Amino acid sequence: MMQPIPRIPPTLQVPVFLSPSLIGSWRECRLKLFALHSPDRAALEFLPKGPFAEFGTLAHKAIKAAAGGDRDAVAAFERMIDERQITLAANAASARYADLRAAVGPARMAATRDLVERQLRRLSAPTRTEVPPRRRGREVFLESTVLRLRGSADLIRGGRASAEIVDLKTGNTTDDSGQARPAYALQLQAYALMLLEQEPEVRLQLSLDNGERVVVPSDEEALSAARRRIDAITALLPLGPEFVTTGLATAGSDCYQCPLRPGCAAYRETAPTWWHDVPADVKAPADIWGRIQRIDSRPDGITATLVDASGRGVRIVGLDEQIGISAEREGTELAFFNLEVDAVKPGFQGQRPHTRLFRDGPVRPGQHRAWTLAVFQFEAS
């Protein structure tokens, strides 16, 4: 289970098109933006997705099927889970969370089944057919060479004069102020701009729907602002055969859910500078690395004590024996990504230190394992 720390290749192919769903959540790191869209994605090593993301992908498919009127959507959802579990079990990185139903828990399973059934009742009315059917219905493929965008809208309903683009979600769709999350709004507005290239006269409504509908602005001002944002993003990446990956990374708020973290030298250099006092605009991923001081085997798993790369003493408890950490690793440098945070204490002068107590296995009832934990060794060890 333990591997050498990965490397990001020095060059990658330039992506021609970007995805509306990815540009919405992007903030500042060009390496993340370009690499995640590159046709060379297979050359990159990603952190595992984890059971919640896997489950979310299948739930999203089932909800799209329900919204398209598929009466078999709930049964199809169960079949998709069964099939995915077989694939996950066959892969060493995902085998520990292959039992998706157990990993997400019965409450989430039941809530998702309920949502699929509810969306079948609410959204599956037949769509009118006086426009080309390829631009109405579910999973409508849209592409714009002008905007350099390509993606599929979950659902487009309506007729020739007016239409509604619906983005189906399984989780929360609003921010603290009750407005549509900006990332989701930009995604929907990107679909709107692509559809308007084909149907300039159509009146559009944009909605996020997780069982409840949230309207996203689609007036001229909102769509102009979305276009400016998209143009600014695509201008960062001139067309060409390939781009050099060195110097493109900006470690910061984009790192939190970036699957490239283990191989990203910029992240590995910058993150330790956060650990004594994490900047207010950064959410530090639950990663830690440093020199192992001590390994103890306990009934609830292995405990690793280390001095992290910022000089702090850190402990990781409940490590799965299958990771392959034994006393032989004492004195070597290891990196742990996607741990669970067991406790965070604020600093005496209001600092926001990164936690010093992590875990893999559960230590209290109701906790789940750090399903996507990935452990790497540095070359020197």
Ligand code: SF4
């Ligand atoms: S880990 Fe951070 S710095 Fe590195 S590519 Fe991802 S977002 Fe950019």
